[in-house]
Amino acid sequence: MGKLIAIDFGTSNTLIYTKGKGIIFEEPSVVALDVNTKKVLTVGKEAEQMIGKTPTNIKVIKPLKYGSIDKFDIAIKMLKMMIDRTKEGNKFSKAFSKASVLVGVPSSITQVETRGIEEVIYESGAKKVVLVKDVIADAVSLGDNVYKPSISFIVDIGGGTTDVAAIALGGILSEESIKIGGYDIDLDIIQFIKKNYNVEIGELTAQSLKIDLADVMLSEDYSMDIVGQDLASGLPVHIEITNNEIFNAIRVTVEKMISTIKKVIENCPPESASDILSNGITLVGGGSRLKNIDKLLESELGISANIVAEPEYATINGLGIMLDHIDLVSSMVLEYSTREIINTKTRSSTSD
Numbered sequence: 001m002g003k004l005i006a007i008d009f010g011t012s013n014t015l016i017y018t019k020g021k022g023i024i025f026e027e028p029s030v031v032a033l034d035v036n037t038k039k040v041l042t043v044g045k046e047a048e049q050m051i052g053k054t055p056t057n058i059k060v061i062k063p064l065k066y067g068s069i070d071k072f073d074i075a076i077k078m079l080k081m082m083i084d085r086t087k088e089g090n091k092f093s094k095a096f097s098k099a100s101v102l103v104g105v106p107s108s109i110t111q112v113e114t115r116g117i118e119e120v121i122y123e124s125g126a127k128k129v130v131l132v133k134d135v136i137a138d139a140v141s142l143g144d145n146v147y148k149p150s151i152s153f154i155v156d157i158g159g160g161t162t163d164v165a166a167i168a169l170g171g172i173l174s175e176e177s178i179k180i181g182g183y184d185i186d187l188d189i190i191q192f193i194k195k196n197y198n199v200e201i202g203e204l205t206a207q208s209l210k211i212d213l214a215d216v217m218l219s220e221d222y223s224m225d226i227v228g229q230d231l232a233s234g235l236p237v238h239i240e241i242t243n244n245e246i247f248n249a250i251r252v253t254v255e256k257m258i259s260t261i262k263k264v265i266e267n268c269p270p271e272s273a274s275d276i277l278s279n280g281i282t283l284v285g286g287g288s289r290l291k292n293i294d295k296l297l298e299s300e301l302g303i304s305a306n307i308v309a310e311p312e313y314a315t316i317n318g319l320g321i322m323l324d325h326i327d328l329v330s331s332m333v334l335e336y337s338t339r340e341i342i343n344t345k346t347r348s349s350t351s352d
Contacts, residue, residue: 002095002098002099002100002127002128003018003019003095003096003098003099003100004018004019004099004100004102004323004326005017005018005019005096005099005100005101005102005126005323006018006101006102006103006104006316006319006320006322006323007101007102007103007104007121007319008103008104008134008315008316008319009029009064009079009103009104009117009120009121010029010064010067010158010159010160010315011029011062011064011065011066011067011158011159011160011161011181011183012028012029012158012159012160012181012182012183012286013026013027013028013029013159013286013312014026014027014028014029014044014078014079014082015313015316016082016083016086017316017317017319017320017323018088018092019320019323019324021087021088022320023313023316023320024086024087024088024092025082025083025085025086025087027043027044027045027082027085028044028045028047028048029062029063029064029078030043030044030047030048030051030060030061030062031043031047031060031061031062031063031074031077031078032046032047032050032054032058032059032060032061033058033059033060033061033074034057034058035057035058035059036057040074040077040078040081041058042081043078043081043082043085044082044085047060048060048204051202051203051204052202052203052204061074063075063078064160065160066106066108066160066161066179066181067105067106067108067109067158067160067161067179068105068106068109068110068113068116068117069113069116069117069120072116072119072120075120076120076123076124079120079121079124080124080125083096083124083125093125096124096125096126097125097126097127098127099125099126099127099128100126100127100128100129100130100326101121101126101128101129101130102130102132102319102322102323102326103117103118103121103129103130103131103132103319104131104132104133104134104137104315104316104318104319105117105131105132105133105134106133106134106158106160106161106163106177107133107134107135107161107163107165107172107175107176107177108161108163108177108178108179109131114131117131118131128326130326132319132322133163133165133172134156134158134163134315135154135156135163135164135165135167135172135175136167136172136318137314137315137316137318137319137322138154138156138282138284138314138315138318139152139154139167139318140318140321140322141284141308141313141314141315141317141318141321142282142308142314142318148168148169149168149169150168150275150279151166151167151168151173151268151272151275151276151279152166152167152168152279152282153165153166153167153264153265153276153279153280153281153282154166154167154281154282154284155261155281155282155283155284155285155288155297155305156284156285156288156314156315157181157182157257157283157284157285157286157287157288157290157293158181158182158285158286158287159181159182159183159286159287160179160181160183161177161178161179161180161181162177162178162180162181162257162260162285162287163175163176163177164176164177164260164261164263164264165264166264166265166268166272166276168272168275173268173269173272174264174265174267174268175264176260176263176264176267177260178256178257178260180253180256180257181285181287182210182286182287182290184253185210185214185250185253185254185287185290186203186206186207186210187206188249188250188252188253189201189206189209189210189214189246189249189250190202190203190206191249192245192246192248192249193228193239193241193249194231196245197228197239198230198231198232199228199229199230199231199237199239200228200229200231201226201228201229205226205227205228208224208226209224209226209241209246210246210250210290211289212224213241213242213243213246214243214246214247214250214290214291215243215246215247215291215292216247216250216254216290216291216292216293216296217291217292217295217296217299218243218244218247219291219292220243221242221243221244222242222243223240223241223242223243224240224241225238225239225240225241226238226239226240226241227239254290254293254296258296258297258300258301261281261297261301262301265301265303276303277303280303280304280305280306281297281301281303281304281305281306282305282306282308283297283305283306283307283308283311284307284308284311284314284315285311285312285314285315286311286312288307288308288311289307289311289312293305293307294306294307
């Protein structure tokens with residue numbers, strides 16, 4: 001049997017997991033491209049550090065958008081370079097050509113987008129590709145028996161999408177997915193500062209503001225000094241931003257997330273209400289680190305919400321667990337989990 005590999009090919013980050021070794025690669029899904037030669041100069045962290053600082057012949061690109069392929073050829077080049085840069089190096093690159101690869105995808109993915117992701121993985125050398133909805137992998141990562149009658153209610157806030165699902169009896173009882181995630185919150189912050197201060201900031205500054213200032217419950221008052229470009233003079237300028245301002249900047253996006261969660265709950269059958277109330281909501285994905293998002297959901301919905309430890313690894317760890325059953329997994333995992341993927345309580349994710 002060839003190597004068994006799991007990939008979380010996300011809008012923000014790409015993670016690669018191999019059976020027996022755990023996560024062997026984790027870097028941003030970013031490419032630095034020479035626009036004249038079309039050559040990929042670097043990927044991942046090195047490329048991300050170039051954002052907003054490149055000369056005219058270099059362009060920094062994110063080839064995935066909202067969890068699907070936006071720049072096909074660049075995505076292939078990026079993944080191939082990432083494969084070469086894993087901890088196992090050249091040995092892993094050779095093994096990938098014989099590998100069976102399990103890939104997590106958003107719930108909202110279309111057939112065209114599905115084919116796009118499959119083609120990127122195949123073009124990167126894989127022998128077999130199987131796609132699994134992120135929310136199924138998330139539930140498996142929690143140690144949940146996804147074939148139990150009791151409901152697992154998952155909210156996965158990623159970089160490009162927010163997926164919400166109620167999972168029970170081996171399938172998805174109710175689900176919704178919106179193309180809104182952590183990246184949209186960054187854009188909200190950029191646009192707010194541009195509108196209110198006539199100052200332009202970059203993506204990395206916006207991310208810092210999100211991490212340090214974004215608080216969806218405004219539990220206390222604090223501020224942060226940043227540097228941006230004054231659009232009137234073109235010169236660098238210092239401005240002080242408060243958490244109240246960031247709250248107002250991201251409020252509409254957060255409300256859309258909450259509305260989506262409410263919709264999934266409302267679409268569940270009445271008999272599921274007791275399970276949802278007793279089991280609560282499980283938050284995964286890097287976006288669930290938004291300060292006090294769990295408390296806001298509890299306040300808005302009257303249902304307990306819990307953020308898992310290291311939420312950004314839930315999908316990849318779930319996919320890693322599922323590697324033990326990859327030969328039994330069919331394309332049905334895009335709609336349902338398979339009966340074989342139920343013995344997860346006795347397993348914990350492996351690590352390096």
